[in-house]
Amino acid sequence: TTWTYEAQLFDGSQTGNANRLKIRSNGSPVSVGYTGTIAATLGSGTGFYVSTSDGMLYPWNGDIAEIIAYSAVPSAGELAQLEQYLAAKYGL
Numbered sequence: 001t002t003w004t005y006e007a008q009l010f011d012g013s014q015t016g017n018a019n020r021l022k023i024r025s026n027g028s029p030v031s032v033g034y035t036g037t038i039a040a041t042l043g044s045g046t047g048f049y050v051s052t053s054d055g056m057l058y059p060w061n062g063d064i065a066e067i068i069a070y071s072a073v074p075s076a077g078e079l080a081q082l083e084q085y086l087a088a089k090y091g092l
Contacts, residue, residue, distance in 0.1 A: 005086040011073040012040040026092065027083045065090065 007024040014020045020038045023030040066086070074082060086092070 003090060003092055005083060005090065005092055007079060007083060009073055009079075010038075024079070024083070026087075027080075 004026050009022040009024075011020055017034045017038045018032075020040075021032065021034075023032050066089075068082065070078075
């Protein structure tokens with residue numbers, strides 16, 4: 001088992017799936033495949049699949065160690081600081 005840190009950025013003020021939801025793994029963007037249109041607000045049961053380089057779609061399968069919530073989408077600098085913090089905290 002390999003540990004990773006993930007950042008999932010949701011911005012309901014944007015239009016289009018790719019602008020509303022962005023996912024990063026270990027500091028790198030992840031290609032995301034969507035089932036339907038992502039609403040401006042998300043509730044429970046909202047799902048997505050991660051599309052990998054082998055062309056397969058995989059549902060989220062893992063544990064969540066920590067959730068950090070912002071009142072606005074973090075800037076690129078804030079996101080870099082957050083990723084560095086998580087990597088150091090969890091020894092990644």
